[in-house]
Amino acid sequence: MRLQRIVQGISLASFLALLWCGATRPVQVIPADIFLRMDPLLAGIAVMAGRAVIVTLLPAVLVLVLTPLLGRFFCSMVCPLGATIDMTDALLRGSRGGKPDAGAGLKLVKYGVLCFMAAASLLGVSWAAFGSPLAVATRFYGLLVHPALMLAADVGLATARPLLRGAGIDAFVYTELPRPVFGLQWVTALLMAGIAAGALFAPRFWCRCLCPAGALFGLVSRRPLVFRRRVSGRCTSCGACSAACPMDAIGTDPRTTDHAECTLCGRCSAVCPEDAIRYAPGPASPGRPAVVFSRHRRALMLSGLAGAGSAVAVLVGLKPYPSGDAPGQGAGLSLLRPPGALPETGFLQTCVGCGECMRACPTNTLQPAGIRAGLSGMFSPVMVPRLGPCDIGCTLCGRVCPTGALRRLDPQEKRYAKVGTAVIDRHVCIAWEQGKPCLVCDEVCPYGAVSLQRREGPGVSVPVVDEDRCNGCGFCEHYCPVGPVAAIVVRPMDALRLDTGSYREKGREMGLSLEPKTKTLPGGEEDPAGTDGALPPGFSD
């Protein structure tokens, strides 16, 4: 077993453990989103597009600084997408080894992709969701593989339950596994299928030809300063290493290495019959840079221009609400962003669409926004209260966001990070319209924003929303018995979106009172329902 395989295995296992179980650990020595924060492409796009220094992305800087010293170690040892491609390559390519069937000339493409994304992010548009290998891997494992495993486990448990009951074993009878569901699963699946299908052309096709993060690593590792592949005089030029190299980094003369492509995977030294290949500090064996940029200036500039063009297309595209401060701006598309989301423009620039927040959300309310938010924002998170409410004490989404597009908030602050306002459709509400006794929204509201009031007409007490006490958490919409569209719906109206400062202070200033239901009645002694001589709520003659 090569060292690289062991390190890669540990990395993938840690990545999955942190993604699947990491957010809710009581003590967070290693942050759940640490792998995302190590991706320099993701970091670069977030910082450039968002025009902000993001301290949480420091690990990516470290990785980028280490690369000129050590080479592209990240790709073979850390990257979970790389590990996944190694697995799908093994499945799809079988024993065909590393010899490239095609794609040798396509190595330049990844630099084009990098230019495309860099130019777009300079204009403030982020394509990280489609280019960052960590974002792609996080979505695949967090939003597709994890729900599939949970489904399998829960179905298995449901099948075993009658047997367990019959045998009098109580241990798992009440175990309830969540079954998360997510939108855009076909996009997530097809993207990964496309990446895996690259195996039909060449091993590690994505990594060697398309990955913009790989291109970034390649740029800085053309001449590794310390650690590199060295070939000793024992080499007989048999070419075994060249044929085995999954990155096509070894020239026809096996003593030459394209360090911009070499990921230090060690396959060459493993197959070398003469044991002539070492990874060690020391004088370099002759280099063979495959891509000579000067010959491809035109192509790279065109890629950059295309990226800039894509950014312009996004910038003149329809904006979701709320895109501006004044009424009438935006298209009125109702996107309910999670609590602590930066103001919309900055949010879309900073969010990398990795899906980490959606995976962490315990109520499954966070979903990819879909095409309503435009192609660039299709994996940005929105709340869907019908799927789940936003729990009053939970701050996980902000805690796991690698770029701070969702701000990290304590529970006190989070309560004031108002996401919207619940609005009752009185023509659909069964209390208002049909005079049926229903108080579910009042019953479930954790902020006490819904109250039952006696009004002329309906004959029963009817729910009324106090906007200043409504956080937009969506408990009411979630539990409303009217369906499929609830009679009480949270709109992003009056959402409090701040890029700096305290939500609590700002909210108080605006007159919000977003506290949990208090223990005692505030103020006046007499209850409104008790003073008018009518029967108390719910009683009848």
Added chain:
Amino acid sequence: MAKTPVEMFLVRLEQYVSGRMGRRTFMKTHAKGALWLAASASLVSPRVLSGAEIPDIAVCVGDAAAATRRAVTMMGGMKSFVRTGDKVVIKPNMSFTGDVMDAVNTHPEVVRELVAMCREAGASRVRVLDHTLRPSEQCIEGIRDACRIFGNDVVHALEKRDLYREVTISRGVSLKETEVMRDVLESDVLIAAPVAKSHGSTGVSLSMKGMMGLVWNRTVMHWRYDLHESIADLCTILRPKLVVVDATRVLTTHGPGGPGRVITPRTVIASTDMVAADAYTVQAYEWYGKKMPADKVKHIRIGHARGLGRMDTSGLTVRRTVL
């Protein structure tokens, strides 16, 4: 309560057999319930006390745990409801997040005392179950912590549909079928242990209304059916052998979620008749500052009319004790 290995073996064996014969046990209890119903419906005059000791309603004022124990003792003791080897389900209110003094959930000590008494009476299994409204872990926290002395497997909020089973309500007027917790259907004894609180839609939420916490889909009772009628429908199949109303604190306004005005009568009310227990509780306290007769609560009115129990508490024997 130490058991010899032989006794343990017998209890296990009994569990095993009764687990295998769950459906028959269920049919048996139902048959009994139907007979009992027929008998009670035919009675017009107040029940004659056989031993002159057991009242229709026992009321005890005191600390939560002690009052609970005494009230049940006044009703003949837990042994008259729970036999050795019985499976018991206790249904408290634990659907809300809140402190004890918010009076939205049953007092944890009341529940703990009930579990203790069931175990003393020889119950083979005691479960405290509810279908919560808010995130379940926070709702059941207080009662789960209080019951931890009996192990970690007593208090549960059931959120999976396969833990419920479809049943038909043959006497249903509005609600004719629903899905009920399998644990309840397979149990020998159901004990209702509601906290006394007001309810914006149904006036009060007591033992009858509390049965909605044992079914899978209760929102349908709001939007499709008549809520009051369907509560009574539910009470034709979910018949607690014992009702223990926790009035140690009473949420008299803005129930069921609160916050509202909380009074502290320090009282526990026990009865075998859920309509009577609820009716007595309604009349014992002021709701939104008003004394209300029990017949102003529609589901109690319907329950009485349909013979599920008696709301005319003046014709019932009530025994009060102050500790």
